[in-house]
Amino acid sequence: MHRLEISDLITAVDPHTGQRLPVRRDEVIRRLRANGDERAAKIVAGLPADQDGVLDPRAVDRLLISVHTELQRLSEELRIGERLMHLLGPLFTAIRATGGQGGHSGPYRLVDVGCGLGYVIRWLAATNALGADVELVGVDLDAALVGEAEQLARVEGLDCRFVHGNAFDLPQAATVYVSTGVLHHFRGPALAEFFQAQAASPAEAFCHFDIAATRLAPVGAWIFHRARMRHPLGRHDGVVSAERAHSDEALLSAAAVPGIRPLVYEPRGAANPFCTTLRPIIGVRPYLEAPLRRALGRSERRLVDLEHLAEASR
Numbered sequence: 495m496h497r498l499e500i501s502d503l504i505t506a507v508d509p510h511t512g513q514r515l516p517v518r519r520d521e522v523i524r525r526l527r528a529n530g531d532e533r534a535a536k537i538v539a540g541l542p543a544d545q546d547g548v549l550d551p552r553a554v555d556r557l558l559i560s561v562h563t564e565l566q567r568l569s570e571e572l573r574i575g576e577r578l579m580h581l582l583g584p585l586f587t588a589i590r591a592t593g594g595q596g597g598h599s600g601p602y603r604l605v606d607v608g609c610g611l612g613y614v615i616r617w618l619a620a621t622n623a624l625g626a627d628v629e630l631v632g633v634d635l636d637a638a639l640v641g642e643a644e645q646l647a648r649v650e651g652l653d654c655r656f657v658h659g660n661a662f663d664l665p666q667a668a669t670v671y672v673s674t675g676v677l678h679h680f681r682g683p684a685l686a687e688f689f690q691a692q693a694a695s696p697a698e699a700f701c702h703f704d705i706a707a708t709r710l711a712p713v714g715a716w717i718f719h720r721a722r723m724r725h726p727l728g729r730h731d732g733v734v735s736a737e738r739a740h741s742d743e744a745l746l747s748a749a750a751v752p753g754i755r756p757l758v759y760e761p762r763g764a765a766n767p768f769c770t771t772l773r774p775i776i777g778v779r780p781y782l783e784a785p786l787r788r789a790l791g792r793s794e795r796r797l798v799d800l801e802h803l804a805e806a807s808r
C-alpha cells in the first residue's frame with residue numbers, strides 16, 4: 495500500500511460547489527496511521543486546530559503556499575518551462591499546420607490543470623514563448639494557491655489568467671491541456687477518468703509532466719527535498735510523490751482512450767536515471783501525430799508508444 499500525501503488530506507472542497515469543507519485533524523491522523531505512516535501523523539498532529547478539532551483553514555493555506563513556493567524552485571532547477579516548450583513549440587506548430595481540423599483555427603487556449611502557484615503559466619507568459627495567439631490559463635481546485643498565482647501574475651505584469659475550479663468544467667474549452675506534478679495524485683480508475691475527460695473535450699492534445707518512476711526517484715526526491723524544503727510536510731510529500739509515481743506503461747495504458755494517440759517522450763529506459771526526474775505523457779488527436787513528429791525533427795525518435803516501449807527501454 496502506497497503512503498498518502500499529507501497535502502491531499504488537509505484540505506477538502508465540495509466537488510460540485512467548490513466550497514471549502516472542514517477537515518478534522520484527528521480524522522487525518524487516523525487515516526495516516528491506518529496507512530502505517532506514523533511520521534506523517536506526527537506532522538499533522540502539530541498543525542493548529544480549533545476547539546472542535548477542525549484544522550485552521552488559514553494556517554493550512556499559509557503552509558501550502560509556502561510549500562508550493564519551495565516547489566517552484568524545483569520547477570526552476572529542472573527547467574520545466576524550457577522542457578515543456580521543447581514539446582509545446584512543435585505541438586502548436588502541428589496544430590497551426592493542420593488548419594484547425596479539430597475546429598481550432600486560433601486563437602488557442604492552453605490550460606494548466608492543477609496549476610498551484612502558476613509557475614508554468616507565468617513562465618510561458620513572461621517569455622511569450624507560445625506567441626500572442628495562445629491564451630494562457632491556470633486552473634486549480636485550491637482557492638488559496640490559485641489566488642496567490644493570480645496575485646503573483648499581477649505583480650509581474652503578465653498576460654495570463656487563473657481560475658479557481660475544476661479544469662474540466664471551464665466554460666471555454668482548452669486547445670491543449672498541460673500539467674506538472676499532478677498525474678500521481680490520480681489513483682485507480684481516477685487516472686483513466688482524467689484522460690477520458692480530455693478525450694471527451696474538444697481539446698486537440700495534452701502534455702502532462704510527472705515524476706518518472708525510476709528506482710532512484712524516491713532517493714533523488716529524498717536528497718532534493720531534504721536540501722531544498724524547510725517544512726517537514728514538503729519533505730514528506732516530496733518523497734511520497736516519487737514513491738507513488740506511475741510507470742510509463744501504466745500512464746500509456748490509462749491514456750489509451752478513444753480519439754487519443756498516447757505517447758511518452760524519453761521513456762524511463764531510454765534516459766539516464768540520474769538525470770530524468772520528470773517526463774511527459776503526451777496525447778494527440780490521431781491527425782496530429784505526423785505533423786508533430788515532423789515539427790520535432792530529430793527529436794521525434796524520443797516519442798514512443800506503448801507497443802514500442804520495451805524496445806526503446808533496451
Ligand SMILES: C[S@@+](CC[C@H](N)C(=O)[O-])C[C@H]1O[C@@H](n2cnc3c(N)ncnc32)[C@H](O)[C@@H]1O
Pocket residue numbers: 562565566569607608609610611633634635636639659660661662673674675676679
Ligand atoms: C501537487 S499540486 C501541483 C501544483 C503545480 N502544478 C506545481 O507543479 O507546483 C496538484 C494540484 O492539482 C490540483 N488539481 C487536481 N485535480 C484538479 C482539477 N481537475 N482541476 C484543477 N485542479 C486540480 C490540486 O488542487 C493541487 O493543487
